[in-house]
Amino acid sequence: xxxxxxxxxDEQEPLTILExxxxxxxxxxxxxxxxxLLSNAExxxxxxxxxxxxxxxxxxxxxxxxxxxLGFKNYNDFRVAFVKEHSATTFPDVVINYxxxxxxxxxxxxxxxxxxxxxxxxxKDVFAINDVASFEKASRLxxxxxxxxxxxxxxxLSVANIFKFNMQRINKNVEVMHLEGEGVFSAYRATQxxxxxxxxxxxxxxxxxxxxxxxxxxxxxxxxxxxSMHNKIYNMKDFASVLYIPSKQNGPIYFSSxxxxxxxxxxxxxxYACYYENDYxxxxxxxxxxxxxxxxQE
Numbered sequence: 001x002x003x004x005x006x007x008x009x010d011e012q013e014p015l016t017i018l019e020x021x022x023x024x025x026x027x028x029x030x031x032x033x034x035x036x037l038l039s040n041a042e043x044x045x046x047x048x049x050x051x052x053x054x055x056x057x058x059x060x061x062x063x064x065x066x067x068x069x070l071g072f073k074n075y076n077d078f079r080v081a082f083v084k085e086h087s088a089t090t091f092p093d094v095v096i097n098y099x100x101x102x103x104x105x106x107x108x109x110x111x112x113x114x115x116x117x118x119x120x121x122x123x124k125d126v127f128a129i130n131d132v133a134s135f136e137k138a139s140r141l142x143x144x145x146x147x148x149x150x151x152x153x154x155x156x157l158s159v160a161n162i163f164k165f166n167m168q169r170i171n172k173n174v175e176v177m178h179l180e181g182e183g184v185f186s187a188y189r190a191t192q193x194x195x196x197x198x199x200x201x202x203x204x205x206x207x208x209x210x211x212x213x214x215x216x217x218x219x220x221x222x223x224x225x226x227x228s229m230h231n232k233i234y235n236m237k238d239f240a241s242v243l244y245i246p247s248k249q250n251g252p253i254y255f256s257s258x259x260x261x262x263x264x265x266x267x268x269x270x271x272y273a274c275y276y277e278n279d280y281x282x283x284x285x286x287x288x289x290x291x292x293x294x295x296x297q298e
Contacts, residue, residue, distance in 0.1 A: 017078075017085055018128045020070050028236075030066050031129055031244065033058045035229040037082070038125045039247045045083045049075045098248040098259050115258070122259045125246035126266050129229075138241040139274035141222050145195035147173035151183055151213075152199035153206050159261055160199060163268040169290075170276060170283040179208040187212045190221035199226045201245060201260055203233030213238070226267055228260075243267050 015023075021034055036056040037044060044052075052075070053060045067078035101114050142148065148167070150160045157176050164174040177183045190196055196216050200209055210233065216223055217238040225239040228247045236242055245263040276283050290296075 017070060017082055018124050021128045022131065024069060025131055025133060026129075029058055029062055032056065032229055033063065033066060034129050035244065035247050038121075038128065041082075044079060047079070101258075118259050119262055122246060122248070122262045123266060125248075126263050129244045129246060130267070134241070134243055135270055135274065138224055138243055139271055139278075141195050141224055141241055142172075142271055142275050143278060145222070146193040147175070148195045148197060149175045149177050149186060149190070150197045150199065151177050151179065151187070151209060151216075153179070153209060155257060156199045156201075156261070156264055159264045159268065160197075162265065163272055166269075166272045167275070169287060171286055172275065177212075179206060179212060183208065183212045184215065187215040187219070190216055190219040192220040192222075194221050195224060196221045197224045197226065198239075199264060200231065200234075201228050201257075203227060203231040226264060 024030075026034065033056050036052075036058075040047070040055075047055070049060050049063060052058075053063060056063075063075055067075050070078065072078040072081065098118065101118060102111065106114070150157070150164070152160060157178070160176050164176050167174045175186075177186050187196070196219075198209070198213055198216070200206070203210070213223075213234060217235075222240040223238060225234065225236070225242045226245065227234070227242065228245040230247050245260055245267070248259045
């Protein structure tokens with residue numbers, strides 16, 4: 001009898017490191033460590049434990065405890081597995097610069113692979129640094145709010161408008177606020193039954209947004225922050241919930257902030273899906289009634 005090379009349906013593939021991380025309830029320090037590892041995956045192979053501790057601002061003891069949580073005996077065993085796993089999912093001969101991913105004379109296939117690589121790693125990173133509990137906490141804020149207002153810089157408000165459209169289709173009141181004038185007055189009017197969502201990558205780019213956040217932090221409105229680990233401007237204690245954008249981009253953006261935009265889109269889409277699922281039948285019926293009332297086929 002010849003043996004088959006195919007796995008039986010009962011056999012499960014071993015979890016990847018990212019999948020293991022996604023199942024853990026991370027501390028803020030561990031979340032910061034994961035963000036550093038994902039942002040510096042290409043150089044982890046050459047980083048010793050003490051160097052990693054110094055560069056990530058996480059103690060060697062904490063790093064050692066973290067890798068043991070993942071089932072590794074020590075940091076070196078983790079490093080070997082991490083590098084091997086990362087190499088297996090990286091396109092050969094494609095070096096990603098998230099600030100400027102394109103280079104001169106790239107073929108269409110090179111561009112396709114580069115964009116795919118950025119999107120793939122961004123999605124994996126979003127779910128690695130934001131655990132289920134974090135999404136559930138943020139989703140509860142949305143469920144409890146009578147209305148939602150979103151504040152952010154213009155770059156990311158275009159993504160927020162997609163979330164607004166999806167939520168309004170199921171009769172949830174969402175507004176996207178422009179910072180110039182309107183945002184400040186809206187922040188002063190924020191109430192306890194209104195959820196304020198703040199979207200910013202680093203917290204540095206807009207004085208107007210910082211002013212809005214300062215006003216909101218003194219209001220009774222619960223705050224949800226979507227930001228990167230690079231944000232050292234805001235006090236995280238001012239926010240009822242924080243969801244993190246992978247810290248991929250560090251310099252001037254020449255081509256597009258595709259990684260950040262995709263991360264924000266993914267986070268908001270998960271929140272929309274959680275809200276939709278909470279009252280699935282009613283949301284389906286509501287959309288069907290609107291379509292039927294207006295004789296819309298699609």
